[in-house]
Amino acid sequence: MSEITPPSGAIPRTAAVIPAAGLGLRLGGGTPKALRELGGTPMLVHAVRAMARARAVSLVVVVAPPDGVGKTRSLLDEHPAPPGVTQLVVAGGATRQESVRLGLAALPEDVGVVLVHDAARPLVPVTTVDAVVEAVRAGAPAVVPALPVTDTVKQIAVPAVAGEPEPVVATPDRALLRAVQTPQGFDRATLAEAHAAHAAGGDATDCAGLVERLGVPVVLVPGHEEAFKVTRPLDLVLAEAVLARRRPPS
Ligand code: C5P
Numbered sequence: 138m139s140e141i142t143p144p145s146g147a148i149p150r151t152a153a154v155i156p157a158a159g160l161g162l163r164l165g166g167g168t169p170k171a172l173r174e175l176g177g178t179p180m181l182v183h184a185v186r187a188m189a190r191a192r193a194v195s196l197v198v199v200v201a202p203p204d205g206v207g208k209t210r211s212l213l214d215e216h217p218a219p220p221g222v223t224q225l226v227v228a229g230g231a232t233r234q235e236s237v238r239l240g241l242a243a244l245p246e247d248v249g250v251v252l253v254h255d256a257a258r259p260l261v262p263v264t265t266v267d268a269v270v271e272a273v274r275a276g277a278p279a280v281v282p283a284l285p286v287t288d289t290v291k292q293i294a295v296p297a298v299a300g301e302p303e304p305v306v307a308t309p310d311r312a313l314l315r316a317v318q319t320p321q322g323f324d325r326a327t328l329a330e331a332h333a334a335h336a337a338g339g340d341a342t343d344c345a346g347l348v349e350r351l352g353v354p355v356v357l358v359p360g361h362e363e364a365f366k367v368t369r370p371l372d373l374v375l376a377e378a379v380l381a382r383r384r385p386p387s
Contacts, residue, residue, distance in 0.1 A: 149249020151270055152196040153188035153320065154240035157181050157209070157256035158229025160202075163368050169202065171256040172212070173373070176380040180367060181209070182216045183259030188252060188320065189222040191266040193274075196248065197222060199256075200229040200240040232340040234347075238332045244325070250274065251328050253344050254320035260379050261320065261364035268358050269322035278327040279348040282360035283315035290314060318360040321345050327353055 161170020171181035181199065188197050197218065201209035210226045218224045227243045229236035237253055244251065250273050252266065265282050272280040292307040321344055331347035341347050345355045363379050365372065 148274065149325075150195055150245075150247050151191075151193040151250040151252065152198060152244050152248040153191075153194050153252040153254055154198045154200065154237060154244075155181070155184055155188065155254050155256050156200045156229060156233050156236040156240065157184070158200050158202045158205075158236045159233065159257075161257065161368075164373070165370060169205065170367070171201075173367075175259060175367075175373070175376050176384075178216070179212060180259045180376075181256045182212065184254060184256045184261075185213065185216070185218070185224065187259065187261050187263065188254055188266065189218045189224075190263045191252075191270060193250070193267070193270045194252065195222055196225065196245070198225045198227060198240045198243050200236040201226050203228040203230075234332070234335075234341045234344075237344060238336065241325075241329060241332060249325050251323050251325045252320035253323070253328075255366060257366045257368065258319050258364050259367065260376060261318070262361050265318075265359075265361045265364055266320055269320055272356065272358050273322040273324060277322075277356050278324045278353050279345050279355040280322040281343075281345045281355060281357050282318045282320070282364060283357040284318070284360040284362070286311055286314040286316050315357055316360075317343060317345070317357070318364040318366075319343075323348065327351070 157171040164170050172179045185197050188194050206226055206228050213224045227239055230239055269280050269282055289311050290309055291305045293303040294306050297303045331351050335347050349355050367376055
């Protein structure tokens, strides 16, 4: 558990960690995904702003590719955070899990609530961020925004053979499935414990999964359709359309 004990009754400080050290190869285009522009502004800057807009957040830690720390710092200097919010850049690792762990290691001791948010979800509305923070502050150790699944999902046999039709082994009941988003919110001590317990060679694509493996309950709150992950070229088109809809008419 954490060594940090805030004075009783005090609201613990909230920080956001943004893993942005991935290459984003599925998007194509040659530029690292986090630096691709949406509405003329790099995706990473949108993601940082989305966290900084939440009233609870006073620190945003961006985890950059190890060879891109200087460039990321310059980028954030060009796009300063709102008053009262500090931006910090640290070097990431080979996997998302490693990058998050390095981001957590950079948090000051007085942080008690941590949001982990993918740079690849630049347009998450502040209402979703606030709802996640509120649920953690209300006592949930791990909170994940999620949406019902609209596609029917098939489970395939492992290992699938590349190029061959894939054998189906199951069709899970869609009503019981949820697609999860970020920011995922955590009691800091719980998240640190989960990462420490699974540090060796892990490649968890979501932090809540590590908390589940500790046996600690994880709860879902409603996600938002605008919190989608920009992964493929078509997602860029959708993201531009969402931004255009948000812009006030001139
Ligand atoms: O690859 P995927 O889209 O799941 O990555 C999710 C997030 O994790 C992205 O924001 C990406 O930049 C980040 N990531 C990272 N370090 C890695 C791999 C991915 O910070 N080594």
